[in-house]
Structure formats: structure tokens, C-alpha cells
Amino acid sequence: MPETQPIRLDTQLCFQIYTANKKFNKFYQDALKPFNLTYPQYIALLTLWENAPMSVKKIGKHLHLDSGTLTPLLKRLESHGWITRTRSPQDERTVIIQLTDKALEQRDTVYDRVNSCQDLLQLSNEQIEDCTTALTMLDEHLDSYNNADK
Amino acid sequence: MPETQPIRLDTQLCFQIYTANKKFNKFYQDALKPFNLTYPQYIALLTLWENAPMSVKKIGKHLHLDSGTLTPLLKRLESHGWITRTRSPQDERTVIIQLTDKALEQRDTVYDRVNSCQDLLQLSNEQIEDCTTALTMLDEHLDSYNNADK
DNA sequence: AGTTAGATAATCGACTACAATTTAATCGTT
DNA sequence: AACGATTAAATTGTAGTCGATTATCTAACT
Numbered sequence: 001m002p003e004t005q006p007i008r009l010d011t012q013l014c015f016q017i018y019t020a021n022k023k024f025n026k027f028y029q030d031a032l033k034p035f036n037l038t039y040p041q042y043i044a045l046l047t048l049w050e051n052a053p054m055s056v057k058k059i060g061k062h063l064h065l066d067s068g069t070l071t072p073l074l075k076r077l078e079s080h081g082w083i084t085r086t087r088s089p090q091d092e093r094t095v096i097i098q099l100t101d102k103a104l105e106q107r108d109t110v111y112d113r114v115n116s117c118q119d120l121l122q123l124s125n126e127q128i129e130d131c132t133t134a135l136t137m138l139d140e141h142l143d144s145y146n147n148a149d150k
Numbered sequence: 151m152p153e154t155q156p157i158r159l160d161t162q163l164c165f166q167i168y169t170a171n172k173k174f175n176k177f178y179q180d181a182l183k184p185f186n187l188t189y190p191q192y193i194a195l196l197t198l199w200e201n202a203p204m205s206v207k208k209i210g211k212h213l214h215l216d217s218g219t220l221t222p223l224l225k226r227l228e229s230h231g232w233i234t235r236t237r238s239p240q241d242e243r244t245v246i247i248q249l250t251d252k253a254l255e256q257r258d259t260v261y262d263r264v265n266s267c268q269d270l271l272q273l274s275n276e277q278i279e280d281c282t283t284a285l286t287m288l289d290e291h292l293d294s295y296n297n298a299d300k
Numbered sequence: 301a302g303t304t305a306g307a308t309a310a311t312c313g314a315c316t317a318c319a320a321t322t323t324a325a326t327c328g329t330t
Numbered sequence: 331a332a333c334g335a336t337t338a339a340a341t342t343g344t345a346g347t348c349g350a351t352t353a354t355c356t357a358a359c360t
Contacts, residue, residue, distance in 0.1 A: 094355095132161075
């Protein structure tokens with residue numbers, strides 16, 4: 001007769017990730033308050049600062065988000081003056097996201113703010129390295145499962 | 151003249167956590183499909199299977215969620231027959247959450263299902279240990295920052 | 301040319317998540 | 331007993347996330 005393993009919430013990896021994610025959210029919400037940006041908006045800007053102009057599709061590939069999430073998020077960024085949204089003349093299906101002057105001007109200020117806040121976390125390079133190693137491994141295992149059924 | 155450190159998205163701990171959280175969500179969504187449960191609903195049941203009966207407040211302490219999230223979530227669990235919600239006679243402010251017979255009967259089936267899905271992740275005990283260690287450390291650092299301003 | 305298969309965004313509905321406020325009940329102190 | 335402070339839950343408003351569907355467009359094929 002097989003024994004059912006009880007599941008203790010506080011020993012579950014998923015719950016540690018779930019909790020850490022919310023804490024990071026709060027951390028960045030505080031750090032980004034001067035710019036009135038949420039964490040998802042911030043990572044959208046991060047990838048745009050690296051790669052703009054980008055299509056919605058391409059942003060989604062970088063952030064693992066679909067248009068159902070990105071369309072309203074990008075509209076908010078547009079209404080706050082960070083980006084512009086224009087349809088490509090070559091292919092009317094794709095929407096091209098461009099950074100505004102405001103976004104280009106504010107880039108280093110945002111970088112500095114986030115970097116200085118991260119310093120307050122007091123993580124050594126070695127500690128960050130350990131986390132990255134563990135999370136990369138976990139990520140691969142989650143991927144191989146999630147893609148197994150395709 | 152200080153140099154502004156550029157921020158590469160894919161090297162950021164926060165983004166690894168953000169991504170892993172979404173992948174875990176998908177993982178559990180698949181695993182829990184037979185029970186028509188979401189991940190947040192599942193962890194609410196987990197803590198109830200350990201500690202029921204519980205007040206909404208106490209559940210919130212365990213899961214780090216407030217009543218704005220829990221009230222509608224618990225109403226959904228109630229409407230699907232997993233729990234009951236009754237006001238305490240001793241203190242009319244608090245709502246007592248109890249598990250239904252269905253929840254008690256299904257417990258081991260859910261445990262078995264989740265445990266067998268977790269086996270498919272192919273994580274060794276050592277790998278899980280490494281993740282837990284890293285995440286616990288990260289959690290403490292996030293806590294000390296998030297509670298600093300109080 | 302006309303049709304169709306595939307791609308791209310947008311839209312909609314359901315569920316979280318949290319800040320801020322509201323309502324009701326309880327407690328403490330006078 | 332009465333009033334002010336505290337607490338618990340619910341409510342409201344804003345934002346994220348995803349699944350499923352829809353509308354439009356492109357490209358390829360007949």
C-alpha cells in the first residue's frame with residue numbers, strides 16, 4: 001500500500017519562488033516609485049533600451065509575455081510618454097515600439113537608481129552567483145517539463 | 151565622472167525569479183487541471199490541510215496575502231465545494247474557513263498527483279537543497295530591505 | 301487573379317495581487 | 331457606560347497574466 005507524501009508548504013520550491021517574486025516586486029515598486037513605473041513596465045523598458053525599435057512580438061519573446069499582457073502594458077507606457085506605438089508600413093500587422101526622448105533621457109537615471117537600490121540588498125558577488133546557478137538549473141528542469149507535451 | 155552600469159535583463163536575479171515563477175505557475179496549472187484548481191487556490195488548500203480551521207487573517211499570514219486577494223479566492227473555493235466560510239460566534243469580525251468532506255477526501259489524491267508530477271522535474275535532493283539554500287538566503291536579504299523602512 | 305494558410309495584434313474573460321478605503325465588531329481606558 | 335483606537339473582512343480601483351477568440355494582413359499556391 002503506497003504512502004501518500006504530505007506536502008508542507010514552507011518546504012516547497014514553488015512557494016519560495018512565489019514568495020521571492022512578490023518581494024522583488026515590492027522591492028522594485030519602491031525603487032521605481034520616482035518614475036511611476038511597475039516592475040513589468042521596467043523590464044519592458046530594459047529590453048527596449050537594449051534593442052529598440054522592437055515589435056510587440058519580439059518584446060514578448062524576450063519577456064515571455066503574450067500580446068494579451070503586452071498590449072495594455074505598452075499602452076500605459078505610451079500614455080505616460082515613455083514609448084510610441086506605430087504600425088509598420090512594410091507589414092501592417094506588426095506594431096513597432098520606439099522609445100521617446102524622455103525614455104532616452106531618463107535611462108541612466110533609472111539605471112543609477114536601480115543599481116544603488118540593489119546595493120542595499122547587500123548581496124556579495126558570490127551569493128548572486130550561487131543564486132544564479134541554482135535558478136538556471138531549476139529553469140532548465142522546468143523548461144524540459146513544460147515543453148515535453150509541447 | 152561616475153559610470154552608469156547598464157542593466158542586462160537576462161543577468162538579473164529578479165528576472166530569473168520572475169520567469170521561474172511563471173513557469174511554476176504553468177507547471178502547477180497542468181498538474182492541477184484534473185481538480186480545476188489554480189496555484190494560489192492550491193496553496194490555500196495546502197495550508198488548510200495542515201491547519202484548518204483557520205481565519206482569513208491566519209491564512210493570509212501563511213501565504214503573505216491580504217483580504218483583497220483572499221476574499222474572492224476563498225469565495226471561489228467555496229463555490230466549488232472545497233471549503234465553508236462562517237463567521238465566528240466568539241468574534242463576529244473573523245471568518246472561519248473549514249474544509250468540506252470533498253476537500254478531506256481529495257487530499258491524498260491531490261498530494262499524489264502533485265508528487266508524481268514533481269518527480270517528472272527530475273530534480274535530485276541535492277539540487278533541491280541547493281535551490282532552497284540560495285532562495286532562503288535571498289529571501290532574508292529581501293526581507294531586511296523591505297522591512298527597513300517599515 | 302483568387303484563395304488560403306500562417307502570422308500578428310487586439311480583444312475579452314477569468315483570476316491574481318495590492319493599496320486604500322469602508323464597515324462592523326471588539327477592546328481599553330476612562 | 332461611553333468613547334476612541336484597533337482589528338477583521340469586504341470593497342474599490344489599478345495593474346498583471348494567460349487562454350481563447352477575432353480581425354487583419356502577408357505570402358504562397360493554384
